[in-house]
Amino acid sequence: MRALVLKEFGHLVVEERPDPTPGHGEVQLAIVATGICGSDIHGFTGKNGRRVAGQIMGHESVGRIVALGEGTETSGLRIGQVATFNPLILPEEDLKTFAGREQHSPNKRVIGVAADIVSAFAQQVLVPMRNIVPLPDSMPIAYGALIEPIAVAIHAVNRAGVRTGDGVLVIGGGPIGQSIVLAALRAGAAAVLVSEVDPERRSLCERLGARTIDPRVAPLAEQVRAALGRLADVALDAVGLTSTVNDALVSTTFGGTVCLVGMGNQRLDLDAFRVSTEERTLVGSFSYSVQEFLDAAEWVARAPKELGELITREVGLEGAHEAFAGLARMDGTPGKVLVRLDK
Ligand SMILES: [Zn+2]
Structure with missing residues (x-):
């Protein structure tokens, strides 16, 4: 099989690797397409320290089942079936303890992140049956x-x-902000407003059903008040910088909620009184529970037509390095880039 290897930071190469064989309880998937995540870009540049040289990344993926290991007989899975995988692998003994909040398991290993797992920028991967x-x-x-x-x-x-x-503010209209627009509308938000500097990303978000503002035009809270007729009930920050979190705080009502999703900076300097005296709730969000992953799969399986908007382009393995390099220099790609591994 062929695989995209992070040779060194900033340098991906396509290499030939032996096809894997599924072990006990494992399923072999022939990957069709894998999305390039912001975390993969930071891994590519070396910025986040969560990827290492020599690694094969890839955790947003879809493929077809090509082989089933021993012990998978009762799974109901069959060869040829289209499937995705939840990249969070929990050890057996954590399944009960962390039921419903599997992302909190300190012993989890993540496909696409753990350096010793050949992940979905390879043509064949092994995934635990569950x-x-x-x-x-x-x-x-x-x-x-x-x-x-x-x-x-x-x-x-x-x-x-x-x-x-709810009136919902989303800060940052990149791929995660775009998915948040869809998820917030699905959750019943009356209006979703996206703050984004890039005009192409703004128009993409509008096609998803959001309204948009350019944060450079006027103070954000002012623009939110003008657009929604009031401050937002909830703000989700998909950027994660001191400026964006503070913008999120001042753009929500007293008692509102700010959810920190973006990881722009490890340290933030916050206006604490916006949390204490005005009783806003600041929550963090990272990955998902097993049930939330299944909810996402069920929704995507119904193929709502807006989903097509999220994919900006597809490249082959040979074009993957260039796609990563382009995204790393912020080449203006508004949405998701998928790497096709079936061609
Ligand atoms: Zn990701």
């Missing part, structure tokens, strides 16, 4: 690669407590 989520043949197969980022968005919207009728 991480496999079968998908219908009826949906455009590439949509399967959107399930993971949509699960991130569903979790963020759940953490933020978005309720029917």
